[in-house]
Amino acid sequence: MTMESLPNFEEVNIQKYLEVIQRRWLPLVGIFSIAVTFGCLYAFSLKPSYKAEGSLMIKTNRSSSLTGLPQDIGRLEALNVNDNPLETQVRVIGSNPVIEKTINSLKLKDSQGKPLSIPVLAEQLKIEGIKGTDVVQLSYKGGDPELAAKIVNEVIDSYIDLNIKANQNEALTAKQVLVTEVPKAEEIVRRAESKLRLFKETNKIVVLEQEATAAVDTISKLGNQISQALAQLDDVKGRLEQLRSEAQVDSQQGVIASDLSQAPGVQKVLIQLQETESQLALERTRFEPEHPTITNLEEKVTALKSLLKERVGQVAGTAQITEGSLQVGQLRQSLIADITRAQAQRVGLERQIGTLLRQQDAYIKRANNLPRLEQSQRELERKLQAAQTTYETLLKKRQEIDVAQNQKIPNARVISYALIPDKAEGPRKILFIVGGGGIGLFLGIIVAFGLDLIDRSVKTVKEAKEVLRYSVLGVIPTQGRNAKDPSSIAGLDRAIPKIIGRDIPYFPVGNAYQILQVNLKFLCSDKPLKSIVITSSVAKEGKSDVSANLAVTMAQAGRRVLLVDADMRHPIQHHIWGLPNAMGLSNVIIGQASLDTVVQEVMPNLEVLTSGVLPPNPVAMLDSQRMATLISSFGRDYDLVIFDTPPLSGIADAAVLSTLTDGILLVVRPGVVDLNSANAAKEFLTQSGQKVLGIVINGVNTKNEPNNYFYDNKKRQIEQDLVSSSLTKFSKER
Known part of the structure; x- marks a missing residue:
């Protein structure tokens, strides 16, 4: 049921449109006739024209590869990723400078004898890129076949000349920039080098990487030496305590006693004192205390003690020395000698450990400061390297531009110049007539439906x-x-x-x-x-x-x-x-x-x-x-x-x-x-x-x-x- 009604519905709609055309056939036919008439009049009013054609191949400037220059100079690029540089060059060929140069070169005039305007010539000139190739096709239609060929060829030559000048001007503009930038880059390199040198002199840096390695090795060695010295110091301290216990004297007194026992002046006086005291003791057994002999011996003992004290003072200084310690036995003297050597060894070890610790602290501080110095040095070196790279690049570019400025190779090659057409290409009158009929029919239908809607x-x-x-x-x-x-x-x-x-x-x-x-x-x-x-x-x-x-x-x-x-x-x-x-x-x-x-x-x-x-x-x-x-x-x-x-x-x-x-x-x-x-x-x-x-x-x-x-x-x-x-x-x- 539905499939049968659908065709009827469509048929009714089509029939409705046909009814409108039947009712409004008079204005439709009138507009159609007017359009066909105008199309015929325009078609038969057109004059025969001659078409001249020429072609160019757009290419990148390959002279750079021959002179050792990079291919960026004279390179053709599109504005967008999906665009074709050929389309850009088509616009350049049809640009006002190229058209103006063509008009001036051929001295083209209009019907009033004035120089031909750029829009008029651009409208008659057809420029199009052939898809899938790098070829640009140029064509011109006109009533004079010789002039048509001259215009196409002059447009080609004008484009090539302007392209060469544009490349040279581009190089000249870049050179003017580089002439100013190269000295600035050179000065930046000098300042970067000076800063790096001053940094190394201030921080006493020769080779920072080797210094860091050496510092780590030295700190490790000093640590080993400190450990060994501490072990030796513990050994010496143990022996010193044992010797002191056996000799029952401290190391200083033992040294003094050993010195006194070996001092001839002290020992000689001590012997005389001991002999006088012995004689005094003997005489006291024989005489009374007031006896002159006793008195003389007492005075002699006092004098000898005073002399002994003086000579002990010369050796021991202000140290308190008992008379019994002025004479030391050979064993004790040997013990005192061992104590003295152990004491000296202990002091030496302590000083050695102190010195090693100070050296270790100094190296640790230096090692801790090395990363900061290394970072600063790397920053200065990076700046120097960047400045050197920029300077070298600018210098190289300047040399390249000097070479590119003297090149006269365009971005296009002439495939074929236009030949003088020997056959007229008349307008296709039937197309204008048919086109007029089609436009008239279209407008007539629109008017017919418009009138029907208004009615x-x-x-x-x-x-x-x-x-x-x-x-x-x-x-x-x-x-x-x-x-x-x-x-x-x-x-x-x-x-x-x-x-x-x-x-x-x-x-x-x-x-x-x-x-x-x-x-x-x-x-x-x-x-x-x-x-x-x-x-x-x-x-x-x-x-x-x-x-x-x-x-x-x-x-x-x-x-x-x-x-x-x-x-x-x-x-x-x-x-x-x-x-x-x-x-x-x-x-x-x-x-x-x-x-x-x-x-x-x-x-x-x-x-x-x-x-x-x-x-x-x-x-x-x-x-x-x-x-x-x-x-x-x-x-x-x-x-x-x-x-x-x-x-x-x-x-x-x-x-x-x-x-x-x-x-x-x-x-x-x-x-x-x-x-x-x-x-x-x-x-x-x-x-x-x-x-x-x-x-x-x-x-x-x-x-x-x-x-x-x-x-x-x-x-x-x-x-x-x-x-x-x-x-x-x-x-x-x-």
């Missing part, structure tokens, strides 16, 4: 049905012009409707009215319609046309019909039938004339009641009791009464009459009534509660309708189908 009128039968939502009782095809010229009738601003059989052929309009008659007949089969009001939303929708022809069709079907022109504002029925309008409906209503005197028979079974004199207030007359009485009398005398009334737009005539009749038949003409008027009419009929029998769509262009099943060659079969469908509908309603 707010009801355009098709389908739109009329969708807007009004009433049953379509008949579709009347459009008619040709009436033989009567409306301009020949004074005061008439519209064409006089045509009567089928009299003014126009029966087919196909007559068939359409036959269908309308059948639909009206079966619309109320239980109670036949006796009177209907025919009106429209706006003027010029053909309500009078439908009224007259429907009346004719009903009369031809054998029914006695009265056609009443109730449009007492702009009546036209008397013009259709060629009747006088001095007396009519208005006169009958006010009692100036009888109905029998004003009703006129125009054909068998069809009589016409014209509007008569136009009253100042038609609504009051139509809404009168006299009008109601007339309609009742019409029902007794006629099978069907058709009232031709004014449009619904701002006029209540039709609404007033519809309350006295069986209903309203609304005429809709596509292209005349707009959506607003149709919606307003629909809203008015709905709110006022009018009985609308249905709508008749008048003046339909059958070519613009997709469902044109009313008017083909099988019209009779279709009419029978419509009648059958009406009967089926009536049966369902029953």
